[in-house]
Amino acid sequence: MAVCKLGRVQCWEAFVSFLPILSACGDGCYCMGLDRKTKKTVDGAGSILVTGGAGFIGSNFVLDWLAAGGGSVVNLDKLTYAGNPANLASVAVDPAYSFVHGDICDVELVASLLREHRPRAVIHFAAESHVDRSIVGPEAFLRTNIDGTFTLLRAAREYYDSLAGEERERFRFLHVSTDEVYGTLTPEAPAFHEDTPYAPNSPYAASKASSDHLVRAWVHTYGLPAMITNCSNNYGPYQFPEKLIPLMIANAQQGKALPVYGDGQQVRDWLYVGDHCRALRTVLERGRVGETYNVGGGNQRSNLEVVTTVCALLDEMVQESKFKPHRQLVKYVTDRPGHDRRYAIDARKLEGELGWRAEESFEAGLRKTVEWYLANAAWVEGVTSGTYQQWMKQNYAGREVGDSASAVAKPKTTAVAESMR
Numbered sequence: 190m191a192v193c194k195l196g197r198v199q200c201w202e203a204f205v206s207f208l209p210i211l212s213a214c215g216d217g218c219y220c221m222g223l224d225r226k227t228k229k230t231v232d233g234a235g236s237i238l239v240t241g242g243a244g245f246i247g248s249n250f251v252l253d254w255l256a257a258g259g260g261s262v263v264n265l266d267k268l269t270y271a272g273n274p275a276n277l278a279s280v281a282v283d284p285a286y287s288f289v290h291g292d293i294c295d296v297e298l299v300a301s302l303l304r305e306h307r308p309r310a311v312i313h314f315a316a317e318s319h320v321d322r323s324i325v326g327p328e329a330f331l332r333t334n335i336d337g338t339f340t341l342l343r344a345a346r347e348y349y350d351s352l353a354g355e356e357r358e359r360f361r362f363l364h365v366s367t368d369e370v371y372g373t374l375t376p377e378a379p380a381f382h383e384d385t386p387y388a389p390n391s392p393y394a395a396s397k398a399s400s401d402h403l404v405r406a407w408v409h410t411y412g413l414p415a416m417i418t419n420c421s422n423n424y425g426p427y428q429f430p431e432k433l434i435p436l437m438i439a440n441a442q443q444g445k446a447l448p449v450y451g452d453g454q455q456v457r458d459w460l461y462v463g464d465h466c467r468a469l470r471t472v473l474e475r476g477r478v479g480e481t482y483n484v485g486g487g488n489q490r491s492n493l494e495v496v497t498t499v500c501a502l503l504d505e506m507v508q509e510s511k512f513k514p515h516r517q518l519v520k521y522v523t524d525r526p527g528h529d530r531r532y533a534i535d536a537r538k539l540e541g542e543l544g545w546r547a548e549e550s551f552e553a554g555l556r557k558t559v560e561w562y563l564a565n566a567a568w569v570e571g572v573t574s575g576t577y578q579q580w581m582k583q584n585y586a587g588r589e590v591g592d593s594a595s596a597v598a599k600p601k602t603t604a605v606a607e608s609m610r
């Protein structure tokens with residue numbers, strides 16, 4: 190497959206691959222509504238620029254978007270350890286998809302992509318996303334999440350100012366953010382609402398909160414037509430196995446300890462990734478400019494509940510496993526510093542105003558997810574070598590995980606985490 194110097198798949202190659210199913214549209218275009226040279230849409234659908242589309246949520250979004258015939262997608266991704274082109278292998282030669290290997294902090298690259306593709310929207314996923322990594326090394330989080338968002342906003346503003354008429358009316362900047370900006374909840378506190386004051390507790394959360402504030406300022410000061418979504422914990426296919434659910438599946442399959450931080454009673458509000466992608470499409474199409482929308486599935490579960498449910502699914506699905514019952518692999522380890530105790534999302538604004546609803550129950554979504562990881566062992570293997578192993582050592586060595594299983598080990602908490610409750 191030919192690629193240009195920016196890493197984009199050349200359209201002509203895609204045309205040849207799809208020859209049997211394509212026909213000329215009569216407007217100089219031979220590629221499913223795309224101009225053969227520029228790859229810009231000629232059918233009026235308009236392209237979108239996605240950042241971080243090779244990561245977990247971004248790749249699910251791109252796959253769903255193309256499957257739904259949403260128009261062409263330009264995916265700008267730096268391919269950090271979390272970015273994986275294999276997630277998008279099924280659309281790699283789709284003429285509606287182009288990949289650009291690059292950094293959102295590269296202002297010239299971002300500006301040239303906007304000028305060249307004239308997208309109708311930017312959907313901004315790119316971020317450093319793992320809280321534990323932000324504790325070990327916050328620098329990359331400040332750079333990508335804050336400087337990177339600033340760069341995109343600067344370029345998007347310049348681009349927006351150059352637009353006129355329908356193109357200008359239509360343009361949107363959708364900033365994909367997190368519920369962690371709101372901080373932590375006590376067990377009885379009401380769920381996070383769009384008006385809940387920001388109180389980020391980790392370097393990751395602080396960097397995302399900063400980026401949200403920048404987006405807000407660009408709306409109010411420069412009139413950029415942006416919107417923000419703040420979503421709870423996602424799970425589903427293609428999630429990097431540093432995050433709780435895929436980590437537990439991977440470790441349990443190999444008979445490794447399942448490291449539960451502290452007492453395992455921290456609560457997260459889980460949302461299936463496909464529901465999140467649908468929420469983003471809904472906000473993009475019908476959301477009000479300048480608004481923030483909370484996205485959540487109403488599935489509050491303690492970490493221990495999540496881990497033991499994964500174990501029960503593996504007991505059922507991997508009949509021949511030597512490690513049954515997998516629950517015996519649970520090991521309480523030293524807590525995450527500053528660990529937020531509970532997140533919960535009040536998504537009534539998105540539901541009431543835009544008619545979105547989470548469709549996947551946690552039980553069905555988790556079952557599908559475990560099935561996906563079992564069926565995609567090669568994908569897991571591909572992302573868990575080299576630097577992944579270094580990260581596992583770095584994050585878990587000091588937590589006394591050990592090699593053996595211990596279901597009844599006492600919960601371990603750090604003084605700092607304890608003092609923050």
Ligand code: NAD
Binds near residue numbers: 245292293
């Ligand atoms: P991820 O870590 O799986 O993927 C991040 C992607 O961004 C990767 O493909 C990576 O290569 C790319 N990237 C990183 N730095 C970049 C840079 N400087 N330039 C270009 N690309 C870069 O993250 P995710 O879990 O898919 O999260 C996506 C977005 O959604 C993030 O903004 C995150 O804050 C937000 N979010 C995530 C969750 C969740 O549960 N995972 C929940 C709510 C919000």
Ligand code: DAU
Binds near residue numbers: 532
């Ligand atoms: O709430 C949305 C956020 O959810 C997103 O913004 C983040 O990008 C995403 O990473 C996620 O953050 P969390 O810190 O909640 O996710 P993580 O999967 O890392 O951890 C989930 C919970 O499980 C958390 O309470 C910490 C705990 N945990 C995690 C790991 C990796 C463990 O007990 N053991 C572990 O080994």
